[in-house]
Amino acid sequence: MKQQIPASAIAGIKGFAVAAAAHASELKSWRAHMTRVADDQKNDVPIERRHVAYPRPRAHPLVESAVDENDDVNFEIVDDGPTAAERLAARKAELIGAVSIAESKAINAVVPLGKRRLFNLREAAILEADRAKYASLWASNSGLVKKVTGATMTSDQIAARVEAERPAEAERRLA
Numbered sequence: 001m002k003q004q005i006p007a008s009a010i011a012g013i014k015g016f017a018v019a020a021a022a023h024a025s026e027l028k029s030w031r032a033h034m035t036r037v038a039d040d041q042k043n044d045v046p047i048e049r050r051h052v053a054y055p056r057p058r059a060h061p062l063v064e065s066a067v068d069e070n071d072d073v074n075f076e077i078v079d080d081g082p083t084a085a086e087r088l089a090a091r092k093a094e095l096i097g098a099v100s101i102a103e104s105k106a107i108n109a110v111v112p113l114g115k116r117r118l119f120n121l122r123e124a125a126i127l128e129a130d131r132a133k134y135a136s137l138w139a140s141n142s143g144l145v146k147k148v149t150g151a152t153m154t155s156d157q158i159a160a161r162v163e164a165e166r167p168a169e170a171e172r173r174l175a
Contacts, residue, residue: 003065003066004076007078010077023067030054126173141158
């Protein structure tokens with residue numbers, strides 16, 4: 001069975017496939033040598049002509065995992081990077097962040113940060129005055145005589161009258 005190795009795990013190992021092949025070759029040579037060492041011991045070969053044992057070759061753990069028990073290269077690189085949906089979500093977030101920064105810069109260019117609170121207070125005062133005017137017109141509109149004579153105004157008419165009677169200075173501030 002092929003060993004599945006994540007692409008992100010071998011990103012730091014240059015020439016991973018070459019390193020795995022070299023390690024497999026070294027292991028084959030080592031096993032062949034160790035077989036000769038064992039044969040020499042069994043056959044009582046004189047010590048000066050015997051093959052001498054040496055330690056097993058070692059490599060990076062991932063390189064070693066790419067070599068199977070028969071000392072053959074047997075691995076498959078699996079892409080474990082972000083999916084297309086994850087890349088799209090990240091790109092969307094990046095673009096939204098860029099748009100938010102551009103929007104903030106544009107707002108600050110038109111309305112400086114120091115004056116923004118003042119403008120908000122003025123706008124709130126104008127809207128509060130409009131609400132009070134609307135409430136007073138609505139209260140004066142709810143009499144029984146007005147309902148009987150049909151002289152009542154609708155809420156759209158009251159809103160239009162509030163806008164029409166708004167001072168010019170307030171109208172400019174809201175525009």
